[in-house]
Amino acid sequence: MTQENTVHGTVAEGFEAVREEFTAFVAGERDDYEGQLCAYVHGRRVVDLWAGGAADSLYGVFSSTKGAAHLVAALLVQDGTLELDRKVTYYWPEFGAEGKGSVILRDLLAHRAGLVGIDAGFSPEEMADDRAIAERLADQKPFWRPGTAFGYHALVIGALAGEVVRRATGRTLQEVYEERVRAPYGTDFYLGLPESEESRFRTVQPALPSPEQQALIAAQPTGPRTLTSIAFNAHVPRPGTLEEYVNSRRVRAGGQASAGGVASARGLAKMYAAAISEVDDRPPLLKPDTVAEVGQIHSVGYDLVARTHKSYGLGFQATADMWHPSLGAGSFGHSGAGGSQAFADPRSGLAYGYTRRRMVFPGGAAPENEGLVRAAHKAALAG
Template sequence: MTQEIHGTVADGFEEAREEFAAFVAGERPDYEGQLCAYVHGRKVVDLWAGADAGSLYGVFSSTKGAAHLVVALLVQDGTLELDREVTYWWPEFGAEGKDGLTLRDLLAHRAGLVGVDDGFTREELADDRLMAERLADQKPFWRPGTAFGYHALVIGALTGEVVRRATGRTLQEIYEDRVRAPYGLDFWLGLPESEEPRFRSVQPMLPTPPQQAALDARPDGPHTLAAIAFNTQVPDPGAPEDYANSRAVRAKGPASAGGVASARGLAGMYAAMISEVDGRPPLLKPDTLAEFGQIHSTGYDLVSRVHKSFGLGFQATADTWYPFLGAGTVGHSGAGGSQAFADPRCGLAYGYTRRRLAFPGGAAPENNALVKAVHRAAVRG
């Protein structure tokens, strides 16, 4: 039996409901997912199937959007400076030839510090400070600043340690005080025990035989850069869903991939970033938003082995995923299939979550049609 579609869309956004319903109709009967969008601070799409609108899901790397909104706010405040060396705040980071790396290059995935040789324990993966201590001593895997590669599990620990050294507070604490709590967002970096009943455990990917063959054929040997970046070189790396399903991860909210959110929370955060919401001015000024959305790394990603583009902390979503979006669109996808971004040129903020991991990882393929439908309506005004 197909899941029933719940929720509302504003006039002009009916195509988004049609696309969501068409996708859900073709999915497994146990599908759970949510879609939400704002335009110029007004909620225009709020749909879900399975569970309910308040269900919370592990959003993996979509967490990086929240983490680097905090960094952008601190740059905007003048607390952080993009072209200062990381060692200005964190002297120990300079070991093994990393002393010249700037915060700008760190945010652009150019540090060459995608993991540690012998991998992280599960306890370390849940704790940004433990990871940062290990990373400070690690020799980078390429000369810092000369190339880029996705720092999948560590970028939030690295930038978070800069935040902690500069402010005396964790990135998670600043996010809670300046972003999540003021807007009442269901996007958590550190899920309180009181909210645990709303969390829906992440379910594993169920690829078709051809998809499984494609997964098995990937050249992710035990000593590759990708293995180090995704911590699969350890004896028992566990499955991706184990990470989000760990209470330790959810409680501490590691800033690379430990966030928990609903689609409303994802879209609401990006709406607050670029638009007036509930009488509050946008969190980011136009110059800050343009700086963080400017492409800093583009081309062959040494870790992912595909073309990618990054701004500062954020994916360059228009180039990496949806070329019809406006220049300067900032966001981040997640391994569970989530997608979230802000397109400041048309005022669109988008969030999508799902419970079961999607093939092949990253933003789930259904986002292609969903984003296109929502964007078309937003541009029409």
């Protein structure tokens, strides 16, 4: 094992198998591997490991950002500020244009609104600005009849939820997250990275697909006007790459709530720990009824955008069904295109966060999470 591949950090008694799993994975990786793994059980940190970089390095976490956005929505539903079965137009009247007047908030959050992008596409400046995205989406006709199907609103769900939050509270989603989650819990998970923290950010590196994987990419039906290309804003003349997006200071500073978040594994895990457990003598952010609501599957089956089986709770991915079937029913979280994974499993008390610097092919939770999650969950159940 090279110096770069050395695993640092600690695990609590009973979680030694997690360190062994992480060490074995890192040993087989390229010398430039950087990644972090953190886990809590019932609010106590039990795994804190990293290789390459530093313990407090920050990485772009792509769609794991959506977990923070949906946690804000869940808190406001819990407060009574938002009501899931109200029409979105109750909060945001302009949203009703082009046949969207019947869409309820529950369907919006569950990727059922049919509003995955816009015909003309977004500019790079708009993609960094949730307010601009929301304004353009309000005038867009949905791509399917709302409520009849679902498809991953990959780059816009945070802007849609954020505009509802802003209309209901007078505060941006990012401001509510900072005030109610990040600042009081000291989580290293930012929706809007301050300039003072920029020195800790590690530039995202692109994936290195094998020749076989490159052939698979070339064979994908990603025409310029497919629903998938529109959802990923790939139908514009110069769409750019996902890593360029997260590596943009404009995106990091704005904290675009669909994919612009920056975090360490500690930050991801601590946010989910705080959602379901007492952490640092603070009560859980979510009450049991709210935990059950967000973890209940709302959309399951064929995803019109991803073109495969997916399942979502109230905005969050249904983690047990989509990624890790050994987890308890009602587990909720969100992975990211770069390979990050983060979730809470209320039945075992496990909160999990993983980050890495180099992106993985084809995106989503990196394959090493399979063994890492299994080891962490087994240890949590045995504790």
